[in-house]
Amino acid sequence: MMNVELYDRPGPLERRRIRLWTLVLAIPALAGVIWVVTTLREQGILDSEAWSILTDSEVIVSLLTGLLATLKVAGVTVVLSLVVGLLLALGRMSELRWLSLPTRVWVEALRGLPEILLVFLIYLGVPAVTGLNISTFWALVVGLVLYQSASMSEAFRAGFLALPKGQKEAAVALGVRGFKTLRFILLPQVIRQILPNLVSEMVRVTKASSLGFVIGYTELLLSGEQAIEYLGGQYAVPIFAGVALLYVIVCLLLSWVSRILSERLR
Amino acid sequence: MQATNSMISIKGVNKWYGSFHVLKDIDLEVAQGEVVVILGPSGSGKSTLCRTINRLEPINNGAISIDGQALPEESGPLSQLRSEVGMVFQQFNLFAHMTVLENVMFAPIQVRKQKPAAARARAIELLDRVGVGAQKDKLPSQLSGGQQQRVAIARALAMDPKVMLFDEPTSSLDPEMIKEVLDVIVELTKGGMTMVVVTHEMGFAQTAADRVVFMAEGEIVEVSTPEEFFNNCQTERAAEFLSKVL
Numbered sequence: 001m002m003n004v005e006l007y008d009r010p011g012p013l014e015r016r017r018i019r020l021w022t023l024v025l026a027i028p029a030l031a032g033v034i035w036v037v038t039t040l041r042e043q044g045i046l047d048s049e050a051w052s053i054l055t056d057s058e059v060i061v062s063l064l065t066g067l068l069a070t071l072k073v074a075g076v077t078v079v080l081s082l083v084v085g086l087l088l089a090l091g092r093m094s095e096l097r098w099l100s101l102p103t104r105v106w107v108e109a110l111r112g113l114p115e116i117l118l119v120f121l122i123y124l125g126v127p128a129v130t131g132l133n134i135s136t137f138w139a140l141v142v143g144l145v146l147y148q149s150a151s152m153s154e155a156f157r158a159g160f161l162a163l164p165k166g167q168k169e170a171a172v173a174l175g176v177r178g179f180k181t182l183r184f185i186l187l188p189q190v191i192r193q194i195l196p197n198l199v200s201e202m203v204r205v206t207k208a209s210s211l212g213f214v215i216g217y218t219e220l221l222l223s224g225e226q227a228i229e230y231l232g233g234q235y236a237v238p239i240f241a242g243v244a245l246l247y248v249i250v251c252l253l254l255s256w257v258s259r260i261l262s263e264r265l266r
Numbered sequence: 267m268q269a270t271n272s273m274i275s276i277k278g279v280n281k282w283y284g285s286f287h288v289l290k291d292i293d294l295e296v297a298q299g300e301v302v303v304i305l306g307p308s309g310s311g312k313s314t315l316c317r318t319i320n321r322l323e324p325i326n327n328g329a330i331s332i333d334g335q336a337l338p339e340e341s342g343p344l345s346q347l348r349s350e351v352g353m354v355f356q357q358f359n360l361f362a363h364m365t366v367l368e369n370v371m372f373a374p375i376q377v378r379k380q381k382p383a384a385a386r387a388r389a390i391e392l393l394d395r396v397g398v399g400a401q402k403d404k405l406p407s408q409l410s411g412g413q414q415q416r417v418a419i420a421r422a423l424a425m426d427p428k429v430m431l432f433d434e435p436t437s438s439l440d441p442e443m444i445k446e447v448l449d450v451i452v453e454l455t456k457g458g459m460t461m462v463v464v465t466h467e468m469g470f471a472q473t474a475a476d477r478v479v480f481m482a483e484g485e486i487v488e489v490s491t492p493e494e495f496f497n498n499c500q501t502e503r504a505a506e507f508l509s510k511v512l
Contacts, residue, residue, distance in 0.1 A: 166359035170418075173320055174373035174425060175349025178341065184376065189363050265363075 044234070051238045059227055059239070066223025067246050073137065073209040073219060077144045078202050084145060085152030090182075092157060110150035115208050119143030123215045136217035140209065148205055155197040159190035192265045199258035203251045220246060272334075273298040273429055273460040274319060279328030281314065288314050290484040292328070296429075299458045303471040303492075306481035307507055313356075315481070316433045316464045320351045333428055349377050352422030356434040358414040360406035360421070366393065367402040370421045378425065385424070392420040396450050412443030416450055423454075430454065432463040468511055472496055480504045 010018060040046050053059055091103035110118075123139035126132060134142075163186060171181040191198070212219040218226070224243040228236050274296035281289040288311045296302050304312040317323040319330060321337050321344060330337045332351060338344045360369050370389035374380040380388075393399045396416040398409070406414050415435060422430060432451065436444045448470050455461060455474050465471065471478055471492055478495040480488040480503075488495065488504050496512075499505050 164357070164359070166355055166357050167361065169322060170353075170355065170359035170361065171373075172345075173322060173348055173351070173353040173355075174421070175345045175347075175377045176373060177345050177377075180376055184372070185361055192363065 040237075045237050050234055053231065053235050053238055054242045059231075059242075062223050062227050063220065063239075063242055063246065066218060066220040066243075067250075069212070069217070069223070070206065070209050070219040070221075071250070073140055073144070073212060073217070074202070074206045076141050077148060077205050077209070080141065080145045081148035081152050081201075081205070082198075084149035086156050088149060088153035089156035089160065092153065093160060107150045107153055110146055111154070113147065115144060115147045116211055116214065118146045119211050119215060122146075136212065136215050139215055140212045140217050144205060144208055144211070148201065148208075151204075152198070152201055155194050155201065156190060158197075159194040160186065162193060163189055192262070195258055195262050195265070199254055202254050206250055206254070207247065271298045272296065273300070273332065274462065275329075275331045276315075276319070277329045279315075279318065279325050279330060281311075281318065281323065281325045288484050289318070289325070292486055294479065294486065294489075296460060296462060298460055301455045301459075301461045301463065301474055301476045302479055303475035303477070304462065304464045304479045304481060305466075305468075305471060305507070306487075309483075310481040311484040312464045312481045313433050316431050316462055319429075319431055319462065320348050320353060322353075345377075349373065349425055350428050352425060352427035352430040354415070354418050354422055354430070354432045354435045356437045358406070358411070358418045358438075360414055360417055362406055365403050365405060366398065366409070366417050369406070369417060370424050373421070374424050389420070389424055392423050393417070396420045397446070410443060411439045412446045415439065415443075415447045419447075419450055419454075427459075429460045429462070432461065432465070434464050434466070436465065436467055466511070468496070480507070482507070 037046070044050070088103055088107055091099050092107060094100045094103075119140055120143075122143045123134065123136070126134045126139070167185055167189065168181060171185045176185070209219055210221040213222045213225070216222070220243055224239050228239050231239075272295045274294070276292055276294040279289055279292040280287070290311075292315060294302075294315075304315065306312045314323055318325050319332070321330075332347060335347065338347060360366075361372065364372065367386070367389055370392060371382070371385040374385040374388065375382055378385075390399060390402065393402055396419055398413050398416050398420070401409055401413055401417075406417070409417065419435075435451065436447050439447060444467065448467060451461075451463065452470070452474050463470070463475075473492075475492045478488075478490060478492050479486055480495065480499075480501075482503050488499060488501050490500070495504065496508065499508060
């Protein structure tokens with residue numbers, strides 16, 4: 001890791017002061033940890049019996065099924081948002097005002113709306129307006145894509161704006177047509193540039209897919225909740241902890257993949 | 267001038283940036299095989315003029331044609347024409363995500379539909395010719411400025427252009443690298459390439475130019491041979507410019 005030297009190297013006096021403050025702050029921190037552990041223990045939440053529920057095969061299957069549903073929503077949402085987001089970014093950067101202005105309004109408006117509102121709007125609004133039923137899966141995906149594509153379009157746009165103008169000029173001067181310039185010269189560089197952003201957007205989508213909970217799409221969070229309802233409240237903490245662990249694992253995997261990708265792309 | 271073998275013809279060209287008149291009634295003919303060097307103080311419009319020739323900068327009125335063909339308005343034919351006009355930029359503008367070799371092969375394959383093997387062989391030949399063959403698998407960022415600019419020249423030559431435009435090709439180079447790039451450009455002038463070179467290198471203008479065009483404040487002030495321009499210039503503005511740079 002790169003070491004960002006924000007501060008000067010401490011002198012002897014400062015080092016002593018740092019040691020003192022470390023000690024002073026460590027005491028309440030330690031006390032806090034002890035308090036949490038004893039409280040949990042008194043409430044019987046740390047009992048190994050409750051936690052052993054996480055080794056129960058039915059619970060595992062149920063949570064993994066939920067995880068799969070989460071990944072399905074997240075995967076489809078990410079792919080659609082990337083495509084729509086790129087189109088929105090290109091629209092907003094267009095020199096045609098009838099295209100750039102509406103796109104801009106659309107993006108700004110959608111980025112300002114809570115995702116849960118969009119999900120509800122699709123889930124309840126589409127049947128109300130069209131009379132067609134929409135599955136919870138697609139209601140969730142469309143709701144999330146509405147927000148996420150607007151958000152990703154801004155990431156794309158920032159990437160395009162950060163590219164030196166000369167890259168496009170050099171391609172154009174060689175007689176390369178617009179689409180090929182975009183596809184072979186600009187886009188590869190933009191994607192490399194905004195990869196960290198795109199991964200954090202993917203992490204966001206994964207977490208936001210838990211909104212499936214409110215419309216009854218059985219993803220990871222809801223399957224945890226259903227397991228607790230079935231087994232009883234004393235299992236809430238272990239099961240939610242298991243759910244949390246799965247979310248964290250997915251997100252860590254995403255970061256890991258992005259690190260490998262950006263190293264490969266240099 | 268010679269209307270019969272004129273390669274670049276610029277007639278009555280005007281351009282404004284907002285209310286700023288960058289190019290004022292520019293007329294210039296460049297004959298086939300001729301090397302024209304454009305000199306002038308910064309802000310005189312010489313770079314802009316160079317960039318209008320392949321329409322990287324659109325003009326407000328006037329007419330430009332290359333090899334008898336007017337610059338097309340439609341993007342398809344315009345791209346076609348640009349592919350026959352090589353351009354070298356001040357900032358090199360190599361494609362940052364491609365290796366040196368890929369930079370040179372890209373347009374021949376994508377625009378000219380050459381077979382990759384043929385494009386590769388030609389690219390290696392050109393890279394050797396400009397003296398950077400050994401760097402072919404590196405990324406542009408791993409090269410010195412002088413090496414990058416020589417790659418950029420090879421990239422333009424790979425399209426077998428009728429005309430080469432150089433827009434201040436040595437202005438962002440460290441002094442010790444200017445010569446290696448100028449040597450490559452001088453070598454090209456001997457091959458009979460039609461060239462327009464915008465530069466601040468007076469030595470280059472003196473030795474390599476067939477004609478010198480002196481611009482100031484968006485106008486062509488003086489056009490003459492290098493000997494005449496550097497020894498016996500006709501206008502006060504040119505004299506003032508030369509007194510500062512020589």
